[in-house]
Amino acid sequence: MPKLIKSINDAILVQPGEASKLAQRSTVADELFPEREAAEAETKENAKAIDGLQDALWAGRSRALLVILQGIDTSGKDGTVRAVFNRCGPLGVAVTAFGRPSEEELAHDFLWRIHMAAPKKGMIGVFNRSQYEDVLVVKVRGLAPADVVERRYEQINAFERHLTENGVTVLKFMLNISKDEQKERLQARLDDLAKNWKFNADDLEDRKLWSDYQKAYEVALDRCSTEHAPWRVVPSDRKWQRNAIISAVVRRTLEDMNPKYPKTDWKPSDFKIT
Template sequence: MADDYLVKPGKKAKLADRDPADTSAFKSEEAAKAQLAEDAAEIDRLQDRLYAEGKRSLLVVLQGMDTSGKDGTVRGVFNQTGPLGVSVTAFRRPSEEEMAHDFLWRAHMAAPKRGTIGIFNRSHYEDVLVVKVHKLAPAKDIDKRYDQINAFEKMLTENGVTILKFMLNISKKEQRERLQERLDDPKKHWKFNPGDLDDRKLWDEFQAAYELMLENCSTDHAPWRVIPADHKWARNAAISAIVRKTLEDMNPQYPKVTWDPKSFRVE
C-alpha cells in the first residue's frame, strides 16, 4: 500500500493522474474501519516501546489543502495513542519571533525528541506553498528552499528521526462540499475561515505549487506519499497502515535492565 501512494524521487508528481476518491486499496468501508481500529491500537503499543527505548523518533508530516482532513487524520489515526509520547504541532501564520529566524527554525524547534512521535499539522512546507502562491517572499529565495528542506530532513534522519510525509489529496468538488457544510452547520462555524475562499480561487496555482514540492522534496530519506482524501475513512485507514508498518520496521525494544528483578521483593 505504501508504494501505491509513493512519489518516486526524481519523478513527476502529476496530481491530475491521482484520483482523490480512490478506495481500491480496501475491500469495503467496513473493512477499512476495522483495519484502522486494529492499526490504531497497535500504533499505541509500538509507541510505548518507542518511548521506553528512548533512542529514536518518528515525524509524521500532514500537508494538504483546506478541509483535506489534517485534524481528522490526527484524531482518527492517533486517537488511541497515549499523550505522553506524542506531540502535535499546528503550523499557523509565523509569529514575530519566528519571523526573526530562518524559515526552518520553528520546524526544528518542534521536531520530536527521542522516544516520541511528532505530528506536524501543516509544516515547513508552507514556505514553498502559501508563501509561493501568495508571493510572500522573492521567487529566488523560495527556489532555494527545496534544497534547504532536503538537507534539513537529511540531517534529522541521520540523527535518528524517521520521517513520513503525507500530502492529503482532496478534489475541488469535495472541498466545496466540506466548506459549505461548515457554513450550514452552526457547530462547525468556528472551522470556517473566509480566507479559505480566497485560496480556493487560487486552486490551480496551489496544485502547481504542490507538484513542485512533491517533485523537489520526495527523497530516498524522506519520500512523499499522496493519499486520496475525498473519503475520510480511506484516508485514515491508508495512513494508519503506513504508520503502523513503519513503526514495525523500526522495531523499538523495551530496554533490558542491568539488575535481576528476582533480587527484589515488594513488601
C-alpha cells in the same frame, strides 16, 4: 512486506526523481479499501498496534518518528491525527500545528520554528502543516521573492536529511482531495452550527487560487520526494480510506523501526512489594 501494504505504497508513493503527476492521481482509493466497515476496522487495529509500538519507542528513547500531514484547507489533517493516534498516550506523541509565523519566528530562518518542534528521541511528532508552507502559501501568495522560495527546496531536503541521519524517520503525507469535495466540506461548516467555528473566510480566497496551489504542490512533491524522506499522496475524499491508508503506513514504518524495550540491570525477583 504484506501484499496490502506493498500495494498501498505502490499506489501513493512519489518515487524520488520522478514526476508526481498530481493532477493524474485519484482522490479516492476504492482499489485499496472498497468497503468502509472493513477500512474502519483496519484503522482501529492499526491504531491499537501503533500505541504499543509507540510505547516501546518511548521506552527505548533511541530514535524518533516525524509524521508530516500537508494538505489544502479541509483536507483532514486534524481528523487524521484523531483516527491514527487516538490510542496513544500523550507522553510520547506531540502534535504541532503550524499557523502564520510570529514576529519571533519571522526574525529567524524559516526552518527555525520547524527544527524547534522536531521530535526528540522516543517521540512521535506529528506536524499539522509544516516547512512546506514556505514553498506553498508563501509561493502562491508572493510572500517572499521567487529566488528565495527556489532555494528553499534544497534547504528543506538538506534539513530532512539531517533529521534522518540523526535518528528521526520522516513520513510525509499529502492529503489529496478534489475541489468538489472541498466545496462540500466548506459548506458543511456553514450549515452545521457546531462547525461554524471552523469556517474561515480566508479559505475562500485560497480556494480561488486552487490551480496555483495544485501547481505549487506538484513542484514541492517533485523536488522534495527523496530517498531519505519520500512523499506519499493519499487519496482523501473519503475520510475512512484516508485514515486506513495512513494508519497502515505508520504502523508498518514503526514495525520496520522495530523499537525495543530497554533491558534492566536488575531482576524483578530482587524486589518484594509489601
